[in-house]
Amino acid sequence: MRPFSLFEFFERMERWVAQLGRGGLALLVRLMTITIILLALAWLGYLFWIGQARLNTEFLFGFNSVVARKAGVYPALMGSLWLLLMVFLLSFPPGLAIAVHLERGRTNRRIKHLISLNLSNLAGIPSVVYGLAGLEIFARQLNLGVCLMSAALTLALMALPTVIITCREAIRRVPAELEDGAVALGATPLQALWFQTLPTALPGILSGVMLSISRVVGEAAPLLVLGAVAFVPYAPNSVWDYFTLLPVQIFYWSNQSQPDFAPNAAAAVVILLGITLIFHLFALWIRNRWKERIHL
Amino acid sequence: MKKRERVAAWLMGALSWASLGVTLIFLWLFTHLSLPFFARLDWGAFFTSTQWTPLYEVKQFGILPLLTGTLMCCFIALIVALPVGLTTAVFLNEYAQSWLKELALGALHVLSVTPSVVYGFLALQWLTPLLQQYIPSLQTYNALVPGILMGIMILPIIISITREAMQSMPNSLRDEAEAMGASRWQIILMLLLPYSRRGIAAASMLALSRALGETMIVSIAAGQHAGLTLNPLEATQTASSYILQLSLGDVGQDSTEYASLFAVALSLFVFTYLLNLAGHRMGRSLNHLSYLAKEHAPI
Numbered sequence: 001m002r003p004f005s006l007f008e009f010f011e012r013m014e015r016w017v018a019q020l021g022r023g024g025l026a027l028l029v030r031l032m033t034i035t036i037i038l039l040a041l042a043w044l045g046y047l048f049w050i051g052q053a054r055l056n057t058e059f060l061f062g063f064n065s066v067v068a069r070k071a072g073v074y075p076a077l078m079g080s081l082w083l084l085l086m087v088f089l090l091s092f093p094p095g096l097a098i099a100v101h102l103e104r105g106r107t108n109r110r111i112k113h114l115i116s117l118n119l120s121n122l123a124g125i126p127s128v129v130y131g132l133a134g135l136e137i138f139a140r141q142l143n144l145g146v147c148l149m150s151a152a153l154t155l156a157l158m159a160l161p162t163v164i165i166t167c168r169e170a171i172r173r174v175p176a177e178l179e180d181g182a183v184a185l186g187a188t189p190l191q192a193l194w195f196q197t198l199p200t201a202l203p204g205i206l207s208g209v210m211l212s213i214s215r216v217v218g219e220a221a222p223l224l225v226l227g228a229v230a231f232v233p234y235a236p237n238s239v240w241d242y243f244t245l246l247p248v249q250i251f252y253w254s255n256q257s258q259p260d261f262a263p264n265a266a267a268a269v270v271i272l273l274g275i276t277l278i279f280h281l282f283a284l285w286i287r288n289r290w291k292e293r294i295h296l
Numbered sequence: 297m298k299k300r301e302r303v304a305a306w307l308m309g310a311l312s313w314a315s316l317g318v319t320l321i322f323l324w325l326f327t328h329l330s331l332p333f334f335a336r337l338d339w340g341a342f343f344t345s346t347q348w349t350p351l352y353e354v355k356q357f358g359i360l361p362l363l364t365g366t367l368m369c370c371f372i373a374l375i376v377a378l379p380v381g382l383t384t385a386v387f388l389n390e391y392a393q394s395w396l397k398e399l400a401l402g403a404l405h406v407l408s409v410t411p412s413v414v415y416g417f418l419a420l421q422w423l424t425p426l427l428q429q430y431i432p433s434l435q436t437y438n439a440l441v442p443g444i445l446m447g448i449m450i451l452p453i454i455i456s457i458t459r460e461a462m463q464s465m466p467n468s469l470r471d472e473a474e475a476m477g478a479s480r481w482q483i484i485l486m487l488l489l490p491y492s493r494r495g496i497a498a499a500s501m502l503a504l505s506r507a508l509g510e511t512m513i514v515s516i517a518a519g520q521h522a523g524l525t526l527n528p529l530e531a532t533q534t535a536s537s538y539i540l541q542l543s544l545g546d547v548g549q550d551s552t553e554y555a556s557l558f559a560v561a562l563s564l565f566v567f568t569y570l571l572n573l574a575g576h577r578m579g580r581s582l583n584h585l586s587y588l589a590k591e592h593a594p595i
Contacts, residue, residue, distance in 0.1 A: 040403035101308035124572035126509020218411025221511035
């Protein structure tokens with residue numbers, strides 16, 4: 001029998017602990033990831049479970065009410081859809097123009113870098129700050145008041161940096177040879193851009209813009225700061241109308257002291273998430289088809 | 297070039313310059329409108345007073361409660377998000393089978409598209425009652441639960457940027473380490489994490505700036521009173537939820553409270569702008585654009 005060696009004992013202990021630690025860490029790492037998956041599933045399940053009683057057409061097409069069981073989300077739903085469209089129309093053209101300029105324009109690289117750095121910083125500014133600026137600039141200084149228009153302008157301003165970033169990403173993916181070929185055949189640079197690059201990049205651009213806009217329309221804070229309230233008895237008919245939105249409605253319902261309103265809030269959350277997810281899946285579908293085409 | 301083309305190019309350039317103007321307009325606007333606040337301010341009390349009560353009869357403007365509230369929530373969020381985010385990123389990068397990876401990315405996608413008001417609802421209606429069963433002293437409105445949910449909210453940002461940094465590690469490095477006999481964990485701890493430290497730092501800064509500005513979760517679940525406390529089980533208020541609270545109330549346009557709104561907005565603007573600047577500077581070695589696109593439309 002070998003003599004007992006303290007050194008060897010410690011070494012063996014150390015190896016054992018290290019092995020245990022490695023196994024434990026690997027397990028921990030797995031558990032974290034699985035927890036995230038379960039969490040996302042649990043939330044969706046919880047929201048459905050709480051909100052299922054209110055998920056019916058009455059709720060979808062009803063108007064708000066002080067009685068929880070009679071309340072509906074029609075004005076809020078319509079407001080959100082209007083806003084989705086308006087933010088798209090307001091942020092897409094300038095966003096695309098800036099993206100094209102930054103990707104293909106003939107400006108000093110330093111200046112372009114400065115502009116794009118500023119844009120990415122603007123993308124990180126809190127939404128309340130945008131709301132406050134929108135309130136002061138659009139609602140007060142430009143005298144638009146609290147209406148869909150000032151809300152859409154505020155949100156468009158907020159969406160713009162992200163729209164630009166995603167548009168640039170899409171334009172950048174289009175091979176430059178396409179444009180070079182067009183120019184070689186006698187097209188002007190702008191024609192090459194307009195007839196070659198942009199049509200090729202369009203699906204990517206659209207999906208990126210949709211992703212960034214659907215995210216912005218889920219925001220409640222800037223619109224609450226702007227002055228949106230939950231109790232609007234009609235769906236908007238024009239861009240100058242007063243409005244309410246799903247996130248705003250959810251905020252007021254979850255802040256109610258009566259527990260009756262919790263199912264309403266959960267049901268509204270399910271509808272909002274549904275809209276966002278459908279939008280997202282559609283955008284991702286476009287993007288995937290486009291990627292297949294571009295690789296050809 | 298035709299004239300029409302020159303006009304188009306000029307217009308696109310002008311619009312790009314206008315985006316710089318937005319920053320300047322914001323700065324000017326907030327400075328201009330917060331001047332009355334700073335002019336009427338008692339600077340001694342501003343730094344030493346433990347009360348922030350703009351809506352009370354006796355108005356006191358001590359920045360400490362608001363500052364501690366904001367920092368505490370962000371701190372809790374980072375405490376939750378950093379370890380979970382890092383380990384998940386390591387797992388997705390090193391271990392995960394492809395089906396599990398797809399599933400995890402899908403879950404993260406759901407987390408990242410969830411509007412923040414939904415997180416607020418979940419905080420107040422789901423997690424607070426759940427935790428109250430285990431921590432009896434937890435108040436209905438507290439800093440802990442919004443902090444945790446804020447941490448979950450910023451998870452996708454941390455994971456996607458960290459993964460981006462990890463994926464940029466050249467395979468030759470890994471091969472060399474393996475050839476030297478390094479184990480998987482040695483590679484992760486001594487190669488992968490040090491290699492992606494800039495990405496991790498960038499991710500934490502961008503995530504922190506997101507947490508700083510997060511409004512709905514704290515407004516719904518953290519309460520409305522800014523008391524000077526470091527106890528996460530009590531109600532608190534952050535800078536952004538103060539802006540929301542005041543905007544929802546009735547505030548005269550030439551009052552000190554109204555000006556204080558813009559002072560708080562100015563400091564939020566400046567802080568998040570600087571944090572983003574630092575974050576993007578940290579992450580500049582990564583592919584700049586795809587990395588930014590990841591931040592805003594993660595996964």
